[in-house]
Amino acid sequence: MSGQERATALLLRAKVNGRLASAYLFEGPEGCGKERCARALAQATVCTEPRDDGDACGACSSCRAVASESHVDVITLARELDVASQQRHRSDDIKSELTVEKVRLLQSERLTYRSHQGVRWVVVRDAHLMNVSASNALLKTLEEPPTDTHFALVTSRPARLLSTIRSRCQRVRFAPLSDAIVRDLLVRLGDDASIAAEASQLADGSMARARELCDPELLARRKGLRQRFLDALRAGRSSGYVDVAESFKDLAKGDRAEVDAVLELLERHFHDEAVTHAPDAGRRAAANAARADVVRRAVDSLDRNLNVPMAIEHLFLRLRETRG
Numbered sequence: 001m002s003g004q005e006r007a008t009a010l011l012l013r014a015k016v017n018g019r020l021a022s023a024y025l026f027e028g029p030e031g032c033g034k035e036r037c038a039r040a041l042a043q044a045t046v047c048t049e050p051r052d053d054g055d056a057c058g059a060c061s062s063c064r065a066v067a068s069e070s071h072v073d074v075i076t077l078a079r080e081l082d083v084a085s086q087q088r089h090r091s092d093d094i095k096s097e098l099t100v101e102k103v104r105l106l107q108s109e110r111l112t113y114r115s116h117q118g119v120r121w122v123v124v125r126d127a128h129l130m131n132v133s134a135s136n137a138l139l140k141t142l143e144e145p146p147t148d149t150h151f152a153l154v155t156s157r158p159a160r161l162l163s164t165i166r167s168r169c170q171r172v173r174f175a176p177l178s179d180a181i182v183r184d185l186l187v188r189l190g191d192d193a194s195i196a197a198e199a200s201q202l203a204d205g206s207m208a209r210a211r212e213l214c215d216p217e218l219l220a221r222r223k224g225l226r227q228r229f230l231d232a233l234r235a236g237r238s239s240g241y242v243d244v245a246e247s248f249k250d251l252a253k254g255d256r257a258e259v260d261a262v263l264e265l266l267e268r269h270f271h272d273e274a275v276t277h278a279p280d281a282g283r284r285a286a287a288n289a290a291r292a293d294v295v296r297r298a299v300d301s302l303d304r305n306l307n308v309p310m311a312i313e314h315l316f317l318r319l320r321e322t323r324g
Helices: 005-016 034-046 061-067 083-088 100-109 132-143 163-167 179-188 193-202 207-213 216-235 238-254 256-280 283-304 308-321
Strands: 023-027 074-077 120-124 149-155 170-173
Touching (some): 005 170, 179 193, 179 207, 193 207, 216 256
């Protein structure tokens, strides 16, 4: 996939050398091509006419079946989306979980039989949304996988997974897509060029988020909230922090996915600022690097903290302490 050449080359080399792991953890930003890469790898392993580099031909009956998601040996394990999630197209909606019933159905109806082509792939979409029972059930299969079966757990939130599951998988990290790639893909999909340019700069390397941000109203709202916080940070006003923190807490009550998106925008802003001033090795660069780390830790802690308003308040207090 364009933008993920390193991960793709690594996986194809393992396939050609006969060294594919039984379980992979594909981790990276939402919408950067992780699941597409998992399906491409599965397609390459079931292809009947592979290319010289080991990649799929894309034309044989097996390749066509994988492309249409009808291949019997390439299974998708995913949660049920509620109506609201389907309308918003947000894969990180935490109102819906991947349940233990789905995992047990996979185990009893699919994994007890041998694969048709000698190899089987199970792609677990949004693996971080497995509940505890589902995670423990899948862990048992990962510990003793069928000899012909490979797993690809796809996630944008690896910290939410059980550490025991992470330890059973070979981790493959996917980088955020470049702004240029995101912009070009948006234009190719028919979005306005000027909106695409702005959305790509705020999408943090995620095509899924970029598509959302092509909604001018959402784009303006996220830009506005980020700017309010940055203005308060620069001015150092306690009242400004309180005002923006309250906005974040109100937002969290209605849409956790949008809170994550805004926080990731802030993390990227501070990271970019730190890199920009790194040659000076000055106080400002160090402060921005610390802020980026604080926001990154906050995003991870929000994955484990049900008291979102309290976690956000703690984040703002920590950021005030890092003013440079």
